[in-house]
Amino acid sequence: MEKEFVVIGLGRFGGSIVRELNKLDIDVMAIDSDEARVNEYADIATHAVIADSTDETVLKSLGIRNFDHVVVAIGDNIQASILTTLILKDLGVAKVTAKAQNDYHAKVLDKIGADTVIHPERDMGRRLAHKLSNSSIMDYLELADEHSIVEIIAGPKLEGMSLLDLDLRANYGLNIIAIKRNGHITVSPDPGEYIQRGDILIVIGHDNDLGRFESKLEDN
Structure with missing residues (x-):
């Protein structure tokens, strides 16, 4: 069965999620307390509802516990974000992803049971900083525990x-998990594979080790 989603908070972040889910032909309920925002997504979301997500009775009436995944994308009211997340978990929602405004907000969301906590503005800033600081970096994705995945153009x-000559594991503690070449992706490439100019190396490792390798590419 197809999963059903709810997005609470229809600012730029929440609204973009609703639009993308709609493009993927996935059912999504869009909720916001602002009537104008809800009207904006009335023809995009499967259901668009004006509601106060901090009211447990309202969420119950919407059958919120029957949805597979709820995204709390409230961006301008930390208290409402926290209370909404708490209510959703108390109601038994299986998967709750919540947007954090700052590290303190993230810690609270984590402690009250949010399954995934994201920092879209911070993460986008880090991705952009890496791309701006090194012409070899095409993309940067932060993982948990100070580890990241980086796309590096050769x-x-x-x-x-060859990957054996480069030996990123021994020299930097990094692993090349895939190579993109001419639109094709090779996962777990052979150590004897030779790197061609324009290849995109998908590298995973600790942020400090990635930083050392990125610096090496920029030397000279």
Whole structure:
């Protein structure tokens, strides 16, 4: 069966989730206390509802516990975000993803049971900083516990080297998990694979080790 989603908070972040789910032909209920915002998504979401998500009775009446995944995308009211998340978990919602405004907000969301806590503005800032600071970096995705995945485009320094020659695991504690080449992806590439200019290396590892490798690529 297809999953059903709820997005609470229809600012730029929550609204973008609703739009993308709609493009994927996935059922989504959109909730906000602002009538104008709800009207904006009336023709996009499967259901668009004006409601106060901090009112447990209202959420119960919407059958919120029957949905597979609820995204709390409230961006301008930390108290409402926390209370909404708490109510959702108390009502037995299986999966709750909540947007955090800052580290303190994230800690509270985590402690009250949010299954996933995201920092969209902070994460986007970090991704942009990595791309701006190093011309070899195409994309950067932060994982948990100070580990990340980075897409690195192979330039002259890497061209012609085999993965065995590069030996990122021994030299930097990193692992190349895939190579993108001419629109094709090779997962767990052979150590004897030679790197071609323009290859995109998908590398995973600790942030400090990734930083050392990125610096090496920028040297000289």
